[in-house]
Amino acid sequence: MRDTETFYLSPEDLYQRLKHIRIGGTVCHYSLKKCEELVVLINEINLLKQQKNAVILAHSYVSPEINYGVSDFTGDSLFLSCKAMRTQARIIVFAAVRFMGETAKILNPSKTVLIPAKSAGCSLADSITETQVRTLRKEFPDHTFVCYVNTSLAVKAECDVCVTSANVYEVVANIPNDKIYFLPDRYMGENLREEMHKRGFDKDIQFFNGRCHVHENFSPEMVFKVRTEYPHAKVLSHPECTPRVCRSSDFVGSTSQMLAYMQESKSEEFLMLTECGLAARLEAEYPGKRVVGSCALCEYMKSNTLEDILRVLKEPRITDEVVINEDLRLRALRCIEKMFEYSGN
Ligand code: SF4
Secondary structure (H helix, E strand, C coil): CCCCCCCCCCHHHHHHHHCCCCCCCHHHCCCHHHHHHHHHHHHHHHHHHHHCCEEEEEECCCCHHHHCCCCCEEECHHHHHHHHHHCCCCEEEEECCHHHHHHHHHHCCCCEEECCCCCCCCCCHHHCCHHHHHHHHHHCCCCEEEEECCCCHHHHHHCCEEECCCCHHHHHHHCCCCEEEEECEHHHHHHHHHHHHHCCCCCEEEECCECCCCHHHCCHHHHHHHHHHCCCCEEEECCCCCHHHHHCCCEECCHHHHHHHHHHCCCCEEEEECEHHHHHHHHHHCCCCEECCCCECCCCHHHCCHHHHHHHHHCCCHHHECCCCHHHHHHHHHHHHHHHHHHCC
């Protein structure tokens, strides 16, 4: 897909893209009749997008009709940050959650960034404040403060290096300090400590106590049950899952890395321990492969709707636009630039 590409989508085209999706309950089941209703909004959005020179970036976790109907780019936060950095569009509509819209604005201060989500929070980003980071820095003065991208602008501004789930191990391995304080995800911190040890790095890794309420609910018992029922299934988990879940998985990685693993794998059955949107992508894009077991819904990501995307394009409210303080932006930008420096991008 390209920036501001416009196309007319017929109900049949949309149905072909969505018909294999079965995960996520009846909400994510698409009939031709449902597609006939959806394309009215979809075509209106796509036309407006071109008229206003807008690009729509959508996280894999939002609803399939957004990813396959109006999104110009779909992926994880690292992929979308890179797209945000390179877009020529004047307006960025970020169908995801607030911290991702903020990241796009940090990288594109001259562009208008709009967030359509009704509820744009994130249990990780909301788990820590900049005041807490300042207090922790006094407690751990020799540590390099590494923040997950799932943090607010103000928290990034207080940290040294940002990471995403796709590059966390590589970035931390390349930081020239053996003392690391990772925040806010406790489980990703524990997984990071284990992985660094496995890779032969002797780093002192401390971490905060935040958790993603979607990923923390997966359990090794659930993995065991699925393995008993589907002995050939591959189990893929996200590093926001607990270390016990990650240890019982065949592969641990970001959503893009999970899709790449699944694409290369000879297996036809997969348990995807992450938000249901990724499992829906697997079903839509690889109909020969099958999702087994269950996934989980993030109410924040799923609060993005076609109606709200149309609304922010047509008549955005003041609260839809990401507006950030320039001093904070520059400090948060430094933190993000360090990520690109240590990941070699
Ligand atoms: S899935 Fe978890 S980490 Fe991702 S946006 Fe939702 S609450 Fe935040």
